[in-house]
Structures are given as structure tokens and as C-alpha cells.
Amino acid sequence: MNMSKTYALDVQDLHKSFGDKHVIRGVSFRVEHGDIFGFLGPNGSGKTTLIRMILNLVHPDRGRVLINGYDTRTRFLQAIASVGAVVESPSLYLHLTARQNLKLIANLHPELPVERIDEILDLVGLSGRGDEKVKNYSLGMKQRLGIAQALIHNPNLVFLDEPTNGIDPQGVIEIRELITRLARDHGITFFITTHQLHEVEQICNRVAILKNGHVIEEGFVEDLLNREEDEVEVVTRDRDRAMAIIEKQPYVKDVSRASDRLKVRVEQGTTGQLNRELITQGITVDYLVPVRTTLEHYFIERTEGEAHAVPVDQK
Amino acid sequence: MLYRLIKNEVFKIFLSKKIYAIMIVMLFFTILPKFEELVGNIDIPVHGQNLPIYMLGTHVIVIIPLFIIVAVAQMFTEEYTAGTLKNTLLHPVTRTRLLNAKLLGLVVTVMALLLFGMLIAYGFGTLFFGWGNSFYFDGQYYTTGEGFMITIGSYLAAVVPLMVFAMVMMLLSFFFTSSGVLAGISIGLLVLMNLSGEMFKMLQPYLLVGSFRGFPITVFVEGDMANAGFQLLVMAVYSVISYGVSVMWFKRKDLAY
Numbered sequence: 001m002n003m004s005k006t007y008a009l010d011v012q013d014l015h016k017s018f019g020d021k022h023v024i025r026g027v028s029f030r031v032e033h034g035d036i037f038g039f040l041g042p043n044g045s046g047k048t049t050l051i052r053m054i055l056n057l058v059h060p061d062r063g064r065v066l067i068n069g070y071d072t073r074t075r076f077l078q079a080i081a082s083v084g085a086v087v088e089s090p091s092l093y094l095h096l097t098a099r100q101n102l103k104l105i106a107n108l109h110p111e112l113p114v115e116r117i118d119e120i121l122d123l124v125g126l127s128g129r130g131d132e133k134v135k136n137y138s139l140g141m142k143q144r145l146g147i148a149q150a151l152i153h154n155p156n157l158v159f160l161d162e163p164t165n166g167i168d169p170q171g172v173i174e175i176r177e178l179i180t181r182l183a184r185d186h187g188i189t190f191f192i193t194t195h196q197l198h199e200v201e202q203i204c205n206r207v208a209i210l211k212n213g214h215v216i217e218e219g220f221v222e223d224l225l226n227r228e229e230d231e232v233e234v235v236t237r238d239r240d241r242a243m244a245i246i247e248k249q250p251y252v253k254d255v256s257r258a259s260d261r262l263k264v265r266v267e268q269g270t271t272g273q274l275n276r277e278l279i280t281q282g283i284t285v286d287y288l289v290p291v292r293t294t295l296e297h298y299f300i301e302r303t304e305g306e307a308h309a310v311p312v313d314q315k
Numbered sequence: 316m317l318y319r320l321i322k323n324e325v326f327k328i329f330l331s332k333k334i335y336a337i338m339i340v341m342l343f344f345t346i347l348p349k350f351e352e353l354v355g356n357i358d359i360p361v362h363g364q365n366l367p368i369y370m371l372g373t374h375v376i377v378i379i380p381l382f383i384i385v386a387v388a389q390m391f392t393e394e395y396t397a398g399t400l401k402n403t404l405l406h407p408v409t410r411t412r413l414l415n416a417k418l419l420g421l422v423v424t425v426m427a428l429l430l431f432g433m434l435i436a437y438g439f440g441t442l443f444f445g446w447g448n449s450f451y452f453d454g455q456y457y458t459t460g461e462g463f464m465i466t467i468g469s470y471l472a473a474v475v476p477l478m479v480f481a482m483v484m485m486l487l488s489f490f491f492t493s494s495g496v497l498a499g500i501s502i503g504l505l506v507l508m509n510l511s512g513e514m515f516k517m518l519q520p521y522l523l524v525g526s527f528r529g530f531p532i533t534v535f536v537e538g539d540m541a542n543a544g545f546q547l548l549v550m551a552v553y554s555v556i557s558y559g560v561s562v563m564w565f566k567r568k569d570l571a572y
Contacts, residue, residue, distance in 0.1 A: 057401050057570040077407040085405050091398030096330055104326070107319045108406045149402065 006069035008033045008157045008189040014053055014063035016046075023049050025213035026063070031191055031206070033156075036183050038200035038221070039193045041210035042303050047193045048088055050210065051161055055085055067157060084155035086163065090146025094135040098126055098145050101134060102152055109153040116152060124148045125174065139166040143175070151182070157189045158182075164196055172196070176203055201295040211303050224298055229253055232271050234262045234278070235287040242283045249277060263291075317416055320408065324420025328386060334424065337382045338431060344373050345435050349443040362447030364459060366440030367433045367466045369452075374432040375473045375527040376509075379425060380480060384501040386424065387484040388494035390417050396492050398572045410566050414485075418558075421481050422474065429470045453536060469531035476526040479550045482557035483523065489564050520545065523553055 009031035016024040023046045031037045041047045052058035054065050056072050065072045070079035092101050102117045121130045124144040129137075134145065143163060150158050160179070164172045180203050182188045194200055200207060201221060208218040217224065236242050243262055246255045251270040256263050266274055275288050328334055348361055348369075361369060394400040403413055450462025457465065484501055491497040505524065512519040519525045526546045533543045 052570065055405060057404065059567065059569060077409070080405065081407045083405065087401065087405075088398065091402050093327065093399060095332075096327075100326075100330065104323050105402065105406070107323050107326075108316070108403065108408065110319070153406070 007031060007066065008035065008068060009037075009054070009191060010066040011050075011054060012064050012066070014050065014065070015061045016049060016053055016058065017061055023213050024053065024060075027210070027213070027215050028063075029208045029215055029218050031157075031189060033189055034183070034187060035206050036179065036190045036192065036204045038204035038207040039191060039210065040197065040200065040207055040299055041193075043195075045210045046213045047210055048161055051085070051087055051159055051191075051193065055080070055083070055087065055159065057087065082156045083159070084150030084153065084157070085159035085161075086143075086146040086150050087159065087161050089162075089165065090142050090149065092134045092142060092145060092149075095133060097131050097133055098137070098148075099130040101145065102130075102148060105149050105152050112153060120148045120152045123151070124178065140168060140171040143167055143171070147175070147178070151188075156187070157191065159191045161193050162195065163192060164194060164199060172199065179203055197296040197299050198294065207295070209299060209303065216303075221295060224295070228268055229265050230268055230271050231263065231265050231291040232274070233258070233287075233289040233291060234264055234274075234285060235260060235289065236262070236278075236283055236285050238283050241281075242278060242285075245278060245281050245283065246274065249274060261287075261289075316408065317412060317419070320403070320413060320416030321419045321423065323403070324390065324417050325423050328389075328420065328424050331389065333385050333389065334382070334428075337378060337385075337428065341374060341378055341428070341432050342435055344378065345370055345432070345439050346443075349439070352443070360447070360451050361440065362444040363437055363441030364447045364450045364462050365452055365466075366444070367436035368450075368462075368469060370432060370436040371466075371469055371473060371531065372528045374429065375477060375531075376524070378432075379428055379477055380505055380524075380527065381502070382428065383421065383425070383477060383481045384484055384498050384505070386421060387481060387488050388497045388501075390421070391485060391488035392491055392494040392497050395570070396494075396572050401570050401572070404570070411562055414562060414565055418478070418481060418485065422478055425477050425481075426474055429473060433466065433470050453532075455536075465535045468535040472531035472534050473527065475547075476523060476530050476550055479553045479557075480523055480527070482554050482561065486557040486561045486564075489561065489568070521549055523550065526550060 007030045011030070012028050014024050014027045015022070027050060039047055039050075049058060053060045054067075054072070056076055067079040068082055072079045093104070098121065099117055102120065106112050106117055117130070118127065121127045124147055126141060126144055126148065129141065134142065137145065143166070147160065147163065150160070163179070164175055167175065176199055179190055179192070183190055192200070192204065204221055206218075206220050207224065208215050210216070234242060234246070239257065239262060243255060243257070246252055246262065246264055249266075251267040251273065252264060253267065254265040264274065271288070271290060275285060278285050345366070348366065352361070391400070404410065450457040450459060450465065452465065487501060487504075488497055491500070508522045508524040512522045512525050526549070530543065530546050530550075533539050533546060
């Protein structure tokens with residue numbers, strides 16, 4: 001093993017083509033131990049292919065993957081030993097019970113005590129339904145069972161591909177809490193792909209954004225959202241005069257009309273000054289609404305190049 | 316780990332209804348001689364001692380090859396498209412070992428089916444026709460002890476050509492993503508091989524299907540070791556090609572499901 005710092009996951013310059021289509025184009029990023037790493041990207045950006053490449057299900061054309069310091073090409077068995085994964089959707093034997101499905105995985109890990117199956121069923125909230133055939137399960141229950149399969153052998157790195165797909169809002173909250181609890185209490189590193197950007201914002205500490213097979217952004221969530229400017233919406237009936245005043249202020253970066261309001265981007269910390277200026281100049285400001293930059297806003301901006309900010313009061 | 320993987324494969328097969336359907340079919344075919352006797356169609360002495368050796372042909376030429384086709388379609392094609400094949404590969408298991416475990420799991424299952432077939436033939440044979448005084452097969456009389464040796468040896472030897480057939484089916488399974496299509500093509504191939512053997516006698520020694528029943532009989536009844544050796548050589552060629560190409564293919568295959 002490499003004696004320098006090891007990452008939970010170290011992806012270096014991965015490439016993959018299917019025929020003429022270059023799907024993954026030099027992807028590199030690192031996941032630290034303890035991270036809840038969100039991996040974002042529009043549909044077809046290559047997220048699932050990349051997870052499959054990391055897990056050796058799809059062979060990379062070039063590049064390498066280190067899991068806990070082990071190169072997956074040369075020391076795959078050591079690398080995969082501490083990994084749990086749900087790729088795409090949980091793959092289950094529908095004619096078997098949940099307990100039987102878990103038994104098939106537990107059999108591969110002789111060190112696991114027999115009571116581990118009950119423990120894990122309890123952990124994912126399926127303890128009362130373990131002896132039911134999986135074909136009778138709802139989508140949410142299958143997702144939970146998939147997570148149980150991924151966790152049963154006590155991995156320290158878990159890949160979850162769209163873990164909240166098809167789950168009702170209550171189930172989404174439960175899965176989010178489960179991930180947070182496991183990361184906090186058991187020190188498990190999570191690598192999560194999802195379309196639920198507000199979920200990522202709530203549970204992930206780091207993210208990477210994949211677009212057209214490239215990682216176009218990677219970093220801490222709070223850093224990505226921490227801009228050097230604020231955005232506010234000014235609601236007033238005297239929009240023409242207000243616009244003229246706002247445009248003259250040196251700390252204003254941009255102003256635009258949006259139905260009954262004006263959208264204004266100002267230097268960080270100058271919102272109050274703008275409000276005072278408008279009042280001083282006799283403008284009746286009905287509301288001045290700060291717009292919080294969300295990960296969703298940021299994601300759309302980076303993947304489509306178009307900003308759609310969500311006012312805090314509309315969230 | 317290999318033992319645990321084999322255990323998983325056998326566990327999955329025995330939790331599926333397909334194997335029990337095959338056992339019911341075997342049961343049905345084993346009681347057929349009684350109906351044949353009732354309509355006066357049996358022209359050889361059949362009784363408890365020799366019904367198993369007569370039933371071997373039915374089991375290994377028709378029923379168990381069909382089971383192998385269905386089992387391979389389930390183990391490889393269905394598991395691949397359902398995504399469950401990758402479940403095992405997300406644990407410290409090499410692809411070659413998984414392939415070996417599936418084949419060995421099939422060996423265990425086929426042996427269990429043959430044992431079941433032999434025992435029910437002994438049971439129903441004795442029940443319907445009595446035990447008999449001696450073992451009779453192919454115009455020859457043998458002692459009961461010799462009969463046991465021939466029967467048990469033949470059932471065991473039948474595993475060899477059946478497993479070679481399973482390897483050919485395994486190779487075939489990598490070309491299809493539909494288990495229905497795979498099963499249809501495999502059954503077609505099985506029929507074609509049987510027909511070719513009947514139509515062109517010079518091809519028969521090279522067609523695997525001839526060895527399903529032929530190999531055990533050659534070894535344990537005819538005692539023709541030269542012919543048995545030739546059949547083994549043909550089977551070895553089938554196995555090396557099928558297994559070798561399957562392993563290479565599977566190791567390189569991108570698992571897209």
C-alpha cells in the first residue's frame with residue numbers, strides 16, 4: 001500500500017468510450033475518509049458509468065482508481081473488501097425473502113455473526129418484514145433492502161446511486177437521516193449520486209459536478225455556495241424610478257426586471273445600504289427579499305449556464 | 316470462498332420452482348413404464364433392479380439437458396439482466412471464481428437430480444414390477460451386485476457429458492440478454508445435434524449429445540475403454556473451448572446492468 005496519505009477514494013484520469021462515444025473524459029477527484037460526497041450531473045452525464053468503473057464492473061480504457069489506497073486494477077479484492085454499493089437500483093432476487101437476499105451476501109463474509117442480518121434489517125427499518133418475499137415490497141422498501149445489502153458487511157466506503165429514487169417524501173427523510181447517522185456514528189464515507197440537489201445540500205459536505213464526462217466543479221458545498229455577492233428581490237410599485245436609482249449605485253452589479261419585482265445583485269453586505277438609499281429617495285419598498293443561492297441554483301448555473309435563484313421565502 | 320459461492324448457487328437453485336417442476340417431470344416419466352405395461356408395449360423384462368438404467372436415457376437425453384438450459388439461462392442471462400450477477404462481484408470475489416462456483420453449483424444440482432431419478436426408478440420399479448431376480452440390460456443378465464455397480468457408475472459417469480453441455484450453454488449465454496431467446500436457441504441446438512447424429516452417423520462421435528447416455532454405457536456396460544477415451548477427448552475439446560472462451564469473455568465483459 002502507498003505510505004503517503006490515503007484517500008477513501010482516489011480517482012485519477014479515468015476514460016471510457018463505448019464505440020465512438022467518449023463517455024468519461026479524464027475524470028479525477030478525491031474523497032476523504034468521513035466525507036459524504038455528492039456526485040451530481042445531468043441525466044446521461046456518465047455518473048452511473050463512472051460508479052461502475054470505480055467498482056470494476058465496467059473496465060476503464062485509461063486511468064486508475066484507488067480505494068483506501070488499493071489500486072483496483074492490481075489489488076481489487078483488497079480494495080473492494082471494505083466497499084458497499086447500490087448501483088443504479090437495488091438488484092434483488094424477487095422470489096426470495098429479504099432475509100434470504102441478505103443471507104446470500106452474508107455468506108460471502110464468514111466473519112459476520114448470524115445476528116447481523118437482524119441488526120441490519122432493524123437498522124433500515126425492515127425488521128418486521130424480513131420474511132416477506134421481495135416481490136411484494138414497495139419501491140421504497142426495496143431501496144432500504146438495497147442499502148442493507150450494501151451495509152451488511154460493515155464497509156467503510158458506501159456508494160449509493162440515486163438512493164432516494166421513487167421513495168415517498170417520508171422515506172426520503174428517513175434515508176437521509178440514516179445516511180447522516182451512519183456517517184456520524186460509524187464513520188462511514190458515502191459517495192452519493194442523486195438528482196435531489198437539496199438533499200445533497202443538506203447531507204453532503206463535498207460535491208463534484210459531472211457534465212459531458214468531465215468533472216466541471218469539485219469542492220466543499222459551503223465554498224461553492226459562498227459567493228462574494230448577494231442577490232435580492234425588490235418588490236415595489238414604483239419600479240421605473242427604483243430601477244434608475246439602483247443602477248446608479250456603485251455597489252450594484254446587475255439589476256433586471258422580473259414580473260412585479262426587480263432582481264438585484266449587489267456586493268456582499270450592501271443590501272441594507274441599498275434599502276436605505278431607496279427609502280431616502282422616497283421609494284416605497286413593499287418587500288426586500290434576500291435570495292439564497294442554493295446548490296440547485298449553482299448546479300443549473302454550472303451545467304446549463306443559466307441562473308435560477310430561489311428566493312428564501314419561496315423555499 | 317469457493318465453497319460459500321457454490322453454497323449460494325445451490326441455495327438459489329433450490330429456492331426456485333424450476334427444479335421442483337423438473338423433478339415432477341422425472342417422476343412422471345418414471346411411472347410411464349407402468350402405463351406402457353398396461354397397454355402391453357413393454358417388450359423387455361423391466362423390474363426394480365433395472366428400471367433405473369432404462370430411465371437413465373430419458374433423464375440424461377431429455378430432461379436434465381432441458382434443466383441445464385433453464386438453469387444456465389437463470390444463472391447467467393437472467394442474473395446479468397436483473398443486475399444480481401454484479402451483487403457478488405461487489406465483494407472480494409473474482410469473476411473466474413464466480414463462474415467456477417456457478418458451474419460447480421450446477422454439478423451439485425445435476426448430481427442431486429440424477430440421484431433423485433435413480434432412487435425413484437428403484438422405488439417405482441420395485442413397487443410396480445417387483446425387485447426381480449437379476450439385473451437385465453441390453454440382452455445380458457448380471458448379478459444384483461453387478462447391476463448396482465453398473466447403475467450407480469452409469470449415473471455418476473453421466474455427470475461428465477452433462478457438465479460439458481453446461482459449459483457450452485454457459486458460453487452461449489454470454490451472447491444473449493434474453494433468457495427466453497437463449498432457452499429457445501439452446502433447445503433448438505439440442506434438437507439439431509440429436510437430428511444430425513441420427514442423419515449423419517459419421518458425425519455422431521463428435522456430437523456431445525451422443526455421449527449423454529453413450530459415455531456411461533460405454534464405460535460401465537460395454538467396457539470399451541478405447542471408445543470411452545475417444546469420447547472423453549471430444550468432451551475435453553468442447554470443455555476447453557467453452558470454458559476458456561467463457562472465462563476470457565466474462566473477465567473482459569463490461570457489466571452494464
